[in-house]
Amino acid sequence: MSVARAKEHDAIVVGAGHNGLVAACYLARAGLKVLVLERNGYIGGAAVSRRLYRDFTYSNCSYVCSLLRPEIIRTLDLPRFGLQIIPYEGGCTMMRNGDHLAIYDNHDALRREIARHSKRDAEAYDRYSRDVMRQCKFIKPLLMRTPPDPASFRPRDIRELLFLARRFHGLGEERMYDTLRFWTMSAADFLDEYFESEIVKAHFAGSSIIGTALGPRSPGSAYVLLHHYMGDIDDTVGAWGFARGGMGAVSNALGASLQASGGEIRSSAPVAQILVRGGRAAGVMLADGEEIAAPLVLSNLDVRRTFLKTMSAGDLPDEFLRQVRNFKIRGSSGKLNIALDGLPRFPAIPEGSPCTRGDMHVTDTLEMMERAYDDWKDGRWSRAPYIDMLIPSQIDPTMAPYGKHYMSVFVQYCPYELADGAWTDAKRQAFGDTVIDTIARHSPNFKDLILHAEIRTPWDIENEVGLTEGNIFQGELTMDQLLFNRPLPGYAQYRAPVRGVYLCGSSTHPGGGVIGAPGANAARAVLDDLGRAH
Amino acid sequence: MPVTDPSASHFKEPLLKTPFHERVRALCEVDSYVPWAGYTTVDVFTSVEHEYFAIRNAATLYDLTPMVKYRISGRDAPAYLNRLVTRDIAKLGRDRVAYCVWCNDAGHIIDDGTVFRLGDAQFQLCTAMRQIDWLLASAIGFDVEIEEVTERIAALALQGPTSCAVLKAAGIDGIDGLKPFEIGRFTLGLAPITVSRTGFTGDLGYELWMTPEAAEPVWDALMAAGRARGIRAIGSQALNIARIEAGFISPNVDFVSAEHSLRVGRDRSPLELGLEWLVDFDKGHFTGRRALLAERRRGPRRRLVGLDVAGTKPAHNALVYSSRTGKREIGSVTSAVWSPTCKRNIALAMVDAPYFAMGSTVWVDIYLNRELVWERRMMQAGVVERAFFAPARRRSTPPADF
Numbered sequence: 001m002s003v004a005r006a007k008e009h010d011a012i013v014v015g016a017g018h019n020g021l022v023a024a025c026y027l028a029r030a031g032l033k034v035l036v037l038e039r040n041g042y043i044g045g046a047a048v049s050r051r052l053y054r055d056f057t058y059s060n061c062s063y064v065c066s067l068l069r070p071e072i073i074r075t076l077d078l079p080r081f082g083l084q085i086i087p088y089e090g091g092c093t094m095m096r097n098g099d100h101l102a103i104y105d106n107h108d109a110l111r112r113e114i115a116r117h118s119k120r121d122a123e124a125y126d127r128y129s130r131d132v133m134r135q136c137k138f139i140k141p142l143l144m145r146t147p148p149d150p151a152s153f154r155p156r157d158i159r160e161l162l163f164l165a166r167r168f169h170g171l172g173e174e175r176m177y178d179t180l181r182f183w184t185m186s187a188a189d190f191l192d193e194y195f196e197s198e199i200v201k202a203h204f205a206g207s208s209i210i211g212t213a214l215g216p217r218s219p220g221s222a223y224v225l226l227h228h229y230m231g232d233i234d235d236t237v238g239a240w241g242f243a244r245g246g247m248g249a250v251s252n253a254l255g256a257s258l259q260a261s262g263g264e265i266r267s268s269a270p271v272a273q274i275l276v277r278g279g280r281a282a283g284v285m286l287a288d289g290e291e292i293a294a295p296l297v298l299s300n301l302d303v304r305r306t307f308l309k310t311m312s313a314g315d316l317p318d319e320f321l322r323q324v325r326n327f328k329i330r331g332s333s334g335k336l337n338i339a340l341d342g343l344p345r346f347p348a349i350p351e352g353s354p355c356t357r358g359d360m361h362v363t364d365t366l367e368m369m370e371r372a373y374d375d376w377k378d379g380r381w382s383r384a385p386y387i388d389m390l391i392p393s394q395i396d397p398t399m400a401p402y403g404k405h406y407m408s409v410f411v412q413y414c415p416y417e418l419a420d421g422a423w424t425d426a427k428r429q430a431f432g433d434t435v436i437d438t439i440a441r442h443s444p445n446f447k448d449l450i451l452h453a454e455i456r457t458p459w460d461i462e463n464e465v466g467l468t469e470g471n472i473f474q475g476e477l478t479m480d481q482l483l484f485n486r487p488l489p490g491y492a493q494y495r496a497p498v499r500g501v502y503l504c505g506s507s508t509h510p511g512g513g514v515i516g517a518p519g520a521n522a523a524r525a526v527l528d529d530l531g532r533a534h
Numbered sequence: 535m536p537v538t539d540p541s542a543s544h545f546k547e548p549l550l551k552t553p554f555h556e557r558v559r560a561l562c563e564v565d566s567y568v569p570w571a572g573y574t575t576v577d578v579f580t581s582v583e584h585e586y587f588a589i590r591n592a593a594t595l596y597d598l599t600p601m602v603k604y605r606i607s608g609r610d611a612p613a614y615l616n617r618l619v620t621r622d623i624a625k626l627g628r629d630r631v632a633y634c635v636w637c638n639d640a641g642h643i644i645d646d647g648t649v650f651r652l653g654d655a656q657f658q659l660c661t662a663m664r665q666i667d668w669l670l671a672s673a674i675g676f677d678v679e680i681e682e683v684t685e686r687i688a689a690l691a692l693q694g695p696t697s698c699a700v701l702k703a704a705g706i707d708g709i710d711g712l713k714p715f716e717i718g719r720f721t722l723g724l725a726p727i728t729v730s731r732t733g734f735t736g737d738l739g740y741e742l743w744m745t746p747e748a749a750e751p752v753w754d755a756l757m758a759a760g761r762a763r764g765i766r767a768i769g770s771q772a773l774n775i776a777r778i779e780a781g782f783i784s785p786n787v788d789f790v791s792a793e794h795s796l797r798v799g800r801d802r803s804p805l806e807l808g809l810e811w812l813v814d815f816d817k818g819h820f821t822g823r824r825a826l827l828a829e830r831r832r833g834p835r836r837r838l839v840g841l842d843v844a845g846t847k848p849a850h851n852a853l854v855y856s857s858r859t860g861k862r863e864i865g866s867v868t869s870a871v872w873s874p875t876c877k878r879n880i881a882l883a884m885v886d887a888p889y890f891a892m893g894s895t896v897w898v899d900i901y902l903n904r905e906l907v908w909e910r911r912m913m914q915a916g917v918v919e920r921a922f923f924a925p926a927r928r929r930s931t932p933p934a935d936f
Contacts, residue, residue, distance in 0.1 A: 099539060108572045109548035111664075116541060119682065123667040126794060133796050172798045174640070350543045 017045025049248025331458025379419025592764025736780025
């Protein structure tokens with residue numbers, strides 16, 4: 001053991017995902033000696049940029065950015081460490097009949113575009129935006145706060161509960177009802193209250209299913225839609241953008257910020273066990289048997305992986321473990337990363353339209369989306385999957401060689417376990433072909449342009465990134481697993497039932513989507529327990 | 535693969551052009567345009583000052599086409615409108631116009647606009663903002679047809695003391711018999727036009743409604759007839775001065791529609807906007823009635839009033855205070871301008887109870903940029919009626935020639 005490794009650490013963070021890094025940054029800035037341990041040879045977890053084929057850069061898990069809290073970007077000085085976020089220029093859904101719905105930044109162009117499909121929907125869109133924004137305004141101040149434990153009578157919990165109650169009451173009677181409905185209803189029911197056109201509903205329903213083992217008609221999916229709206233870029237609420245250089249730029253900036261604050265990162269250092277001695281955290285043991293001592297351990301792993309695979313059952317309460325086992329964290333998404341020899345043509349889209357410089361989709365009805373979900377329930381990937389397809393290299397010149405393009409294709413739905421047995425290379429290829437055929441139906445030259453394609457099933461994502469079942473949010477975003485119920489009732493304050501052990505990943509409030517808030521909130525809980533300022 | 539719908543290429547040119555576009559473009563010397571309800575419209579033609587004085591001294595043409603227009607017809611159209619707006623539409627005679635507001639159930643204003651009764655069950659509703667979503671949602675249970683006809687009707691505002699004389703010179707016989715808020719049907723040259731004695735200037739004036747094909751000939755005829763009577767094309771900036779002088783409110787400036795507001799407490803009721811004269815509690819049920827009755831009993835929490843501000847610098851974006859010390863904020867200015875006709879420094883302001891009482895004194899902070907150095911001035915302001923300028927000529931029938 002080298003001298004450097006033998007030095008005292010105040011805290012160990014297990015996993016160099018973006019939340020682990022955010023938590024480490026806040027602790028290091030408060031003066032703690034922090035060590036981040038990452039099992040892969042690179043940092044970032046699911047926020048990574050990787051070169052898997054020649055000079056192409058793949059954002060090979062998460063691929064776009066919006067929710068990362070601006071407070072975190074500022075406090076940790078991430079732009080100084082290279083983070084740049086550039087907004088999309090549009091979006092679209094291509095239809096089976098050859099038409100399309102485009103989304104434009106310009107309000108008048110957008111109104112006229114929606115009006116092509118329904119004049120009424122073009123105006124209902126303003127009401128829809130208003131209601132979504134009203135809910136965002138309610139929820140945003142809650143993101144960077146530790147949820148209260150409603151069953152506790154500690155002053156902090158009562159204070160926090162009062163804060164929540166005041167915010168809720170401040171909504172006014174009518175909006176309080178709206179909030180309760182919004183958090184529990186289905187995206188389809190929600191959208192039906194605004195729109196009449198199938199294509200308009202299908203386009204906006206997309207964000208209600210991304211990463212979620214729910215269909216657009218499942219109760220609870222409306223909240224997932226909101227979850228994707230509560231970010232902003234430069235104060236434009238709901239805007240999404242590309243991290244220049246891919247999503248790894250987020251993690252790399254966090255890593256550099258951490259090192260500038262004196263934190264340490266070790267990659268290729270898989271943690272096998274969180275050590276508990278005398279009922280409190282003692283450090284960790286790596287897969288090769290090396291032990292590293294520290295009185296505080298923060299786990300960036302999801303709640304299932306942390307407590308079921310990285311801690312001894314003997315160190316944990318029985319009922320707690322049973323709840324952990326029941327935590328919903330289902331694999332439902334796949335991903336294709338494709339290197340292209342040129343820009344694919346999409347005949348449905350008018351020449352020169354900026355709507356391809358954003359998120360592109362091909363699911364044109366809610367029915368089609370729900371059927372895609374039915375396939376998942378039956379244990380197979382969707383035969384007509386919902387895809388969230390982007391070509392970041394149109395905007396970010398660093399992603400592909402000049403004239404070539406990188407395409408990121410997020411695929412919903414793809415099961416973790418197939419009904420007909422385990423994933424095989426042949427099945428993975430068949431899944432990839434389904435997606436490629438889906439795209440090719442809307443782009444005649446697409447197949448000819450493919451130079452390389454990385455196909456990732458939930459099983460691959462779990463094995464590479466460590467996310468249980470490859471669930472991108474580290475757990476479903478349903479009411480029973482949100483706010484003071486996330487990850488588990490009574491354990492929503494980032495503290496594990498073992499003193500000195502904390503959760504800092506997206507399994508905790510406010511959930512996944514590269515928000516960074518779980519990491520920041522967990523660090524604050526640690527510093528509170530130490531009696532330190534933050 | 536199918537060919538893309540050509541109408542889908544609006545992203546190249548998101549704003550529409552009105553049927554008067556070629557005419558106004560030719561006159562727009564300073565190239566100052568502003569988007570309005572999806573159209574590109576002129577903000578300034580030559581000089582705001584000269585355009586403004588033409589409104590108060592001669593005659594002006596303003597392209598009103600982007601005003602959103604709805605045709606409302608069908609057996610239940612009168613009942614539908616009577617439930618929608620706060621005024622009693624049953625009392626609105628044929629060929630008459632009524633300025634109206636409509637509210638949601640909470641008594642908060644969705645928008646204001648004008649209702650034209652073109653027949654027993656034939657109406658035109660003109661609004662600043664698009665409303666089809668609200669109008670259709672309100673139509674449940676009524677036998678009524680609602681159709682947006684904005685693109686099918688070209689519209690011009692002809693306003694100013696010589697406007698009647700201009701119409702007479704253009705050959706419109708009988709125009710001088712048209713009373714305020716009355717609608718008449720005439721021909722100008724070969725084109726049939728509908729004229730209403732309405733406007734947004736608080737002065738003598740008319741609004742002319744025609745087919746898009748008639749737009750250019752009508753424009754040309756009016757400009758020719760008005761040449762000796764000082765006619766000019768005006769942009770939105772000049773009109774804005776006139777509308778503040780008249781005490782008229784503008785959506786998204788003096789109030790936010792309850793259909794768009796995000797924050798609690800930003801919605802406004804007709805009582806708060808000083809429009810109780812538009813609310814007819816005796817006509818039977820209308821949307822927002824219960825909430826407005828309760829508000830009337832309680833008294834409004836705030837009110838949009840006129841301010842007569844000391845000094846000459848407009849109180850743009852100013853906060854309103856109860857005293858010179860500025861310790862207590864009691865509201866904010868929504869519109870402000872130096873009135874060239876009244877020679878007063880006027881403003882519209884939303885002021886909290888009880889400070890909005892007529893005749894009371896409030897204070898506003900005005901920031902002045904004096905050669906790049908900002909200075910703050912606390913100025914006294916008197917609470918006054920909003921109609922700062924209301925000349926008798928706006929109502930006299932027949933109107934004088936100037």
